[in-house]
Amino acid sequence: MAKYLRVTYAKSSIGNLERHKETIRSLGFRKLGQTLEIPDTPPLRGMVQSVIHLVRVEEFEKNDAPMGAEVPSVGGRS
Numbered sequence: 001m002a003k004y005l006r007v008t009y010a011k012s013s014i015g016n017l018e019r020h021k022e023t024i025r026s027l028g029f030r031k032l033g034q035t036l037e038i039p040d041t042p043p044l045r046g047m048v049q050s051v052i053h054l055v056r057v058e059e060f061e062k063n064d065a066p067m068g069a070e071v072p073s074v075g076g077r078s
Contacts, residue, residue: 003040005048006058009033013054023051037062 009029013021027047028036038044040059048057 002062004037004060004062005040005044006035006037006060007048008035008056009054010056011054013051016054020051020054023047024054027051 007027009024009032012032013024027038027044038048048055
């Protein structure tokens with residue numbers, strides 16, 4: 001199981017330092033309220049820590065499905 005961070009862009013970066021705005025963009029955020037699931041690595045954790053006043057963070061573990069595993073279909077089709 002791999003560790004991940006669920007990061008939600010909670011507060012606007014307007015009025016903050018330009019480097020904070022660039023960090024938000026570098027993390028992949030495009031809209032306020034957007035949630036991303038990113039790997040928990042030291043560089044990404046440092047980026048999140050630098051803009052912690054703008055985001056909400058949750059840690060979780062993601063189970064990777066084994067190769068060849070079927071994904072359940074949506075809508076009743078097989």
